[in-house]
Amino acid sequence: MRVTSIVPVKKPARSELPIRREPPDVRNLLERILDTPHLEQVVPRLKPEVLHRVIETCGLEDCADLVALATPDQLQAVFDLDLWRPPRPGVDEQLDPDRFGQWLEVLMASGAAVAAQKLMGVDLHLVIAALAQHLRVRDVAAASPYTTLDGELIDPKRRAGGGIESEIGGYQVEAKRADAWDSIVELLLFLDAEHGEFFRRVMGGCRKLSNSRPELDGFHHLMTDNDQDMFDLAVGRDERREQQGYVTPAQARAFLQAARELPLGQSDGPPLSPVAQAYFRAMESTDQSGADAPEPPAPASDSSGTAADALFDVLLDAGVLPAPARALLTGGPEDTRRLSVLQTLMQYANEHDAIVFSSRGGELAYLANTLVAGCSVQGRPFTASEASDAAAAICNLGLENWPKHWPVGAGAATLPEDFLVEHDLISAFQIGWRVLHVDVCLFAAGRLIRILTDSRHGDPDIQSGLNVLFKAMSREWRAGTPWRARHALDVIATLDLPAWAALLALFDECPVIHAALGASQRAGVRSISPTAFEFISTDQQIRAVGEFMDALPDLLAR
Numbered sequence: 001m002r003v004t005s006i007v008p009v010k011k012p013a014r015s016e017l018p019i020r021r022e023p024p025d026v027r028n029l030l031e032r033i034l035d036t037p038h039l040e041q042v043v044p045r046l047k048p049e050v051l052h053r054v055i056e057t058c059g060l061e062d063c064a065d066l067v068a069l070a071t072p073d074q075l076q077a078v079f080d081l082d083l084w085r086p087p088r089p090g091v092d093e094q095l096d097p098d099r100f101g102q103w104l105e106v107l108m109a110s111g112a113a114v115a116a117q118k119l120m121g122v123d124l125h126l127v128i129a130a131l132a133q134h135l136r137v138r139d140v141a142a143a144s145p146y147t148t149l150d151g152e153l154i155d156p157k158r159r160a161g162g163g164i165e166s167e168i169g170g171y172q173v174e175a176k177r178a179d180a181w182d183s184i185v186e187l188l189l190f191l192d193a194e195h196g197e198f199f200r201r202v203m204g205g206c207r208k209l210s211n212s213r214p215e216l217d218g219f220h221h222l223m224t225d226n227d228q229d230m231f232d233l234a235v236g237r238d239e240r241r242e243q244q245g246y247v248t249p250a251q252a253r254a255f256l257q258a259a260r261e262l263p264l265g266q267s268d269g270p271p272l273s274p275v276a277q278a279y280f281r282a283m284e285s286t287d288q289s290g291a292d293a294p295e296p297p298a299p300a301s302d303s304s305g306t307a308a309d310a311l312f313d314v315l316l317d318a319g320v321l322p323a324p325a326r327a328l329l330t331g332g333p334e335d336t337r338r339l340s341v342l343q344t345l346m347q348y349a350n351e352h353d354a355i356v357f358s359s360r361g362g363e364l365a366y367l368a369n370t371l372v373a374g375c376s377v378q379g380r381p382f383t384a385s386e387a388s389d390a391a392a393a394i395c396n397l398g399l400e401n402w403p404k405h406w407p408v409g410a411g412a413a414t415l416p417e418d419f420l421v422e423h424d425l426i427s428a429f430q431i432g433w434r435v436l437h438v439d440v441c442l443f444a445a446g447r448l449i450r451i452l453t454d455s456r457h458g459d460p461d462i463q464s465g466l467n468v469l470f471k472a473m474s475r476e477w478r479a480g481t482p483w484r485a486r487h488a489l490d491v492i493a494t495l496d497l498p499a500w501a502a503l504l505a506l507f508d509e510c511p512v513i514h515a516a517l518g519a520s521q522r523a524g525v526r527s528i529s530p531t532a533f534e535f536i537s538t539d540q541q542i543r544a545v546g547e548f549m550d551a552l553p554d555l556l557a558r
Contacts, residue, residue, distance in 0.1 A: 030058045134181075399432075401431055
């Protein structure tokens with residue numbers, strides 16, 4: 001997923017995202033979209049990201065009419081966005097066969113001819129790999145009963161398990177999963193009748209993947225054909241997405257881990273991040289290679305251009321598309337105070353050097369992309385809006401903690417107004433990220449371990465839970481990953497619910513301050529919204545974390 005910076009960026013097409021709005025009225029929005037004049041001319045001109053946003057907002061099943069109007073090239077790009085899901089936040093995304101089944105059913109709702117036309121225009125290897133997750137394919141001859149030389153009757157169907165099966169075009173097709181089975185069979189029958197060559201290529205590929213299990217001959221630890229196919233698909237998708245400005249989960253994890261280990265003791269300033277440098281070099285290369293690209297074709301007619309403008313107005317009004325980029329960091333007085341250092345320096349850059357200001361905006365977009373791709377907040381993926389807010393907050397924290405022995409150093413109090421003209425926000429983020437990891441996550445985990453060392457509770461079940469927490473947190477604290485012990489914190493909820501919520505927020509990949517942190521120190525407060533948290537952007541907030549940990553023993557004892 002890619003997200004926008006909270007400032008303008010050099011390539012707005014690669015960093016568009018809506019600002020926070022109330023959820024749209026989905027039914028009303030879909031009706032307004034479908035009422036757009038010349039919709040059949042407008043939809044093929046939509047960027048895949050826009051079409052995907054509409055599908056996410058309105059639901060895939062309800063967007064069947066829009067999907068039927070999309071071009072195969074659009075669907076290929078939408079598949080890159082929609083068919084791949086991470087098993088958990090921050091890990092590599094994997095092809096989701098259930099989602100592919102939903103797409104097949106939606107395409108078939110417009111008829112087999114439409115579905116076939118769309119799928120024949122996308123990557124054949126994707127179609128084969130996705131179908132192979134639903135089907136086991138064998139030649140009919142291989143699936144027919146036969147008699148051995150010893151007179152034994154062998155029925156391959158019975159040996160295979162006898163699931164849901166169908167014979168199509170000389171192939172025996174067995175369902176691996178029941179969802180979308182009827183749609184798949186109907187599609188394959190149509191392809192066999194009307195597009196025989198494409199049908200044979202698809203079925204041949206599925207048959208190969210169905211028979212890819214190796215014998216146990218000492219080399220069975222190698223990837224199967226199916227695994228290799230999935231790997232190749234993922235690599236190809238990552239390459240396409242990198243050219244479009246996305247950050248892969250592997251790149252994001254590498255950058256964030258290196259930032260946690262940033263050496264602050266050296267005297268010549270922050271080391272350059274090789275991961276970030278490679279990303280921006282790739283973006284520059286993409287810009288240069290696309291500089292001579294032909295202009296997109298003109299609209300088919302003035303009426304269709306007007307209709308496209310009307311549709312974009314509808315999407316803007318519903319918050320599906322972003323409002324025009326904000327010139328500066330904006331928000332309420334509290335937001336401005338928490339980002340005061342970053343706000344001041346960005347204001348100066350905006351007023352004195354537009355190119356630098358744009359570059360810093362691009363850096364914020366990259367940092368937000370990185371958080372979405374490689375990190376979690378409260379044990380779940382970042383939303384785009386949260387990632388933008390977090391990137392700005394962490395940069396502000398890094399500026400406040402700029403090391404005194406570095407050039408122009410001594411932290412925010414002495415940073416000159418033109419600081420961001422000569423220094424990038426990548427370094428500021430790295431410093432802030434290390435401060436969060438060391439002074440919040442590891443600090444709080446270490447203090448909890450010390451508290452648990454001396455803790456004794458009269459209830460044996462609670463004491464047993466505290467012992468489990470002590471062991472888990474000690475192990476993960478030594479590994480530098482306290483968030484992996486969050487599951488063991490449940491015992492704290494039995495002692496003090498607000499304290500438990502506050503600790504969960506602190507022991508996270510991206511530590512935040514939950515509203516429960518302050519409420520836990522006020523008697524009588526027991527109802528706290530799980531979404532009430534703020535990103536840490538100032539040293540004052542870190543001091544509040546220290547005060548909370550100092551008070552924690554009394555909170556757990558009362």
